[in-house]
Amino acid sequence: MEQLLIFPDPAPAALAQTLDLAGYPWKAAGSPEAADRLEPEDGWSGAIIGADEDPEGAFGLCRALRKRDLPFEPVLLLVTAAQLADLELRDDLFDDFCLAPFRPRELEARLAHLFWRTGRGTRPELVEYGPLVLNLETYQAAVGGRPLDLTYMEYELLKFLATHPGKVFTRETLLSRVWGYEYYGGARTVDVHIRRLRAKLGEEHASLISTVRSVGYRFGQSRWGV
Amino acid sequence: MEQLLIFPDPAPAALAQTLDLAGYPWKAAGSPEAADRLEPEDGWSGAIIGADEDPEGAFGLCRALRKRDLPFEPVLLLVTAAQLADLELRDDLFDDFCLAPFRPRELEARLAHLFWRTGRGTRPELVEYGPLVLNLETYQAAVGGRPLDLTYMEYELLKFLATHPGKVFTRETLLSRVWGYEYYGGARTVDVHIRRLRAKLGEEHASLISTVRSVGYRFGQSRWGV
DNA sequence: CGTCTCTGTGAACTGCTTGTGAAACCATTG
DNA sequence: CAATGGTTTCACAAGCAGTTCACAGAGACG
Numbered sequence: 097m098e099q100l101l102i103f104p105d106p107a108p109a110a111l112a113q114t115l116d117l118a119g120y121p122w123k124a125a126g127s128p129e130a131a132d133r134l135e136p137e138d139g140w141s142g143a144i145i146g147a148d149e150d151p152e153g154a155f156g157l158c159r160a161l162r163k164r165d166l167p168f169e170p171v172l173l174l175v176t177a178a179q180l181a182d183l184e185l186r187d188d189l190f191d192d193f194c195l196a197p198f199r200p201r202e203l204e205a206r207l208a209h210l211f212w213r214t215g216r217g218t219r220p221e222l223v224e225y226g227p228l229v230l231n232l233e234t235y236q237a238a239v240g241g242r243p244l245d246l247t248y249m250e251y252e253l254l255k256f257l258a259t260h261p262g263k264v265f266t267r268e269t270l271l272s273r274v275w276g277y278e279y280y281g282g283a284r285t286v287d288v289h290i291r292r293l294r295a296k297l298g299e300e301h302a303s304l305i306s307t308v309r310s311v312g313y314r315f316g317q318s319r320w321g322v
Numbered sequence: 323m324e325q326l327l328i329f330p331d332p333a334p335a336a337l338a339q340t341l342d343l344a345g346y347p348w349k350a351a352g353s354p355e356a357a358d359r360l361e362p363e364d365g366w367s368g369a370i371i372g373a374d375e376d377p378e379g380a381f382g383l384c385r386a387l388r389k390r391d392l393p394f395e396p397v398l399l400l401v402t403a404a405q406l407a408d409l410e411l412r413d414d415l416f417d418d419f420c421l422a423p424f425r426p427r428e429l430e431a432r433l434a435h436l437f438w439r440t441g442r443g444t445r446p447e448l449v450e451y452g453p454l455v456l457n458l459e460t461y462q463a464a465v466g467g468r469p470l471d472l473t474y475m476e477y478e479l480l481k482f483l484a485t486h487p488g489k490v491f492t493r494e495t496l497l498s499r500v501w502g503y504e505y506y507g508g509a510r511t512v513d514v515h516i517r518r519l520r521a522k523l524g525e526e527h528a529s530l531i532s533t534v535r536s537v538g539y540r541f542g543q544s545r546w547g548v
Numbered sequence: 549c550g551t552c553t554c555t556g557t558g559a560a561c562t563g564c565t566t567g568t569g570a571a572a573c574c575a576t577t578g
Numbered sequence: 579c580a581a582t583g584g585t586t587t588c589a590c591a592a593g594c595a596g597t598t599c600a601c602a603g604a605g606a607c608g
């Protein structure tokens with residue numbers, strides 16, 4: 097069986113012991129670079145990221161994992177009770193979480209359930225909204241049946257917006273969530289990428305992205321009902 | 323928002339309290355038949371199934387929910403530590419689980435994440451008063467079902483008023499609370515914005531904002547019914 | 549090493565938002 | 579009824595936020 101990626105390095109004793117007892121092979125890595133270096137031929141089967149000691153490093157690793165091409169590995173986050181509130185805006189960085197300190201039985205159950213449901217292909221590889229379709233596996237996009245030729249950042253920005261339809265994001269939020277938390281750039285960057293997206297979407301669908309003056313940008317229409 | 327289905331009936335006090343505090347509407351049902359009978363028009367938005375007291379009934383309900391046609395509702399299972407082993411062969415009956423007794427924060431976080439990954443988004447933060455609805459996430463407003471096209475300051479002013487219904491604010495207070503504490507502007511500024519708001523609310527609803535002569539403005543009815 | 553595309557930024561341009569003064573209007577009071 | 583003080587309405591100008599454009603550095607690729 098493929099290996100699990102553990103953060104941080106060295107792996108917390110309780111975690112290592114639990115995984116060994118449960119029969120999961122694993123390797124610890126302390127950074128995205130280390131994770132790349134240690135990665136098995138056929139990729140990681142999943143990751144358990146401890147966020148209790150070094151939250152920044154932990155979320156950075158999550159982000160790095162999510163940015164990679166597929167195959168996609170399920171991410172289980174270990175957090176303290178105090179960190180629960182922080183998860184709110186980071187839903188896209190993990191697939192399940194477990195409170196630390198954890199019960200070995202609970203962690204095992206979560207791992208088993210996580211593998212079960214990702215093995216089932218529960219993860220949506222398509223993002224659809226109205227005429228827009230994003231294929232997350234092939235990095236392709238289409239609107240109204242017409243394929244879109246998007247660059248990397250354009251795709252990432254559109255993906256983020258399309259997975260949160262209706263919600264308004266400030267430029268700062270977009271910069272941190274799409275470009276990265278450490279990124280420090282001007283707000284014009286966002287404007288111009290929005291403009292390029294609208295141009296590629298074509299006149300007909302340019303209105304998929306609307307401007308909310310003095311606030312930011314919104315993709316699609318509001319969702320009053322849900 | 324649609325309602326959550328709770329098992330068993332009556333709902334455990336801790337669960338009911340947590341959901342009420344978090345703002346999730348819910349109904350308890352003790353059997354698949356009761357769940358069908360109580361189901362809202364637009365279906366359940368999800369289910370929280372307590373399996374600690376009556377495991378057979380709980381899993382029976384899960385099975386019944388999974389047998390139904392779409393729409394598919396996410397199922398969160400509450401289990402005791404002793405029951406973790408039972409989950410092994412029942413992966414298909416639930417989408418996430420939480421150990422009981424649970425921490426309210428953890429349950430909330432699991433609900434939010436569950437809704438996020440099943441594509442239902444989180445609950446929109448709404449401010450409602452009579453026919454008026456403000457969606458704080460999408461920066462949209464509607465009155466009597468009709469969308470309002472408000473500018474930034476109009477929206478901010480209306481939001482402030484609508485979150486303090488019945489209370490009278492002087493122009494000075496509004497200037498400092500809505501425009502900012504350091505803002506020094508004329509009192510006419512408030513008047514004109516109130517006027518623009520009333521115009522956009524339409525003749526029918528313009529009276530939502532009433533003038534209190536020599537004092538200021540009030541949103542909604544006074545608490546004395548006058 | 550050269551070429552090409554992608555990406556970020558400064559600057560000009562445009563249109564809408566916003567604040568303001570003045571005038572009309574209204575309620576209250578003497 | 580007239581006087582007064584407060585409110586509504588109007589029109590307009592200044593400023594600001596968003597759009598658009600052109601360009602240069604970075605990075606990928608052959």
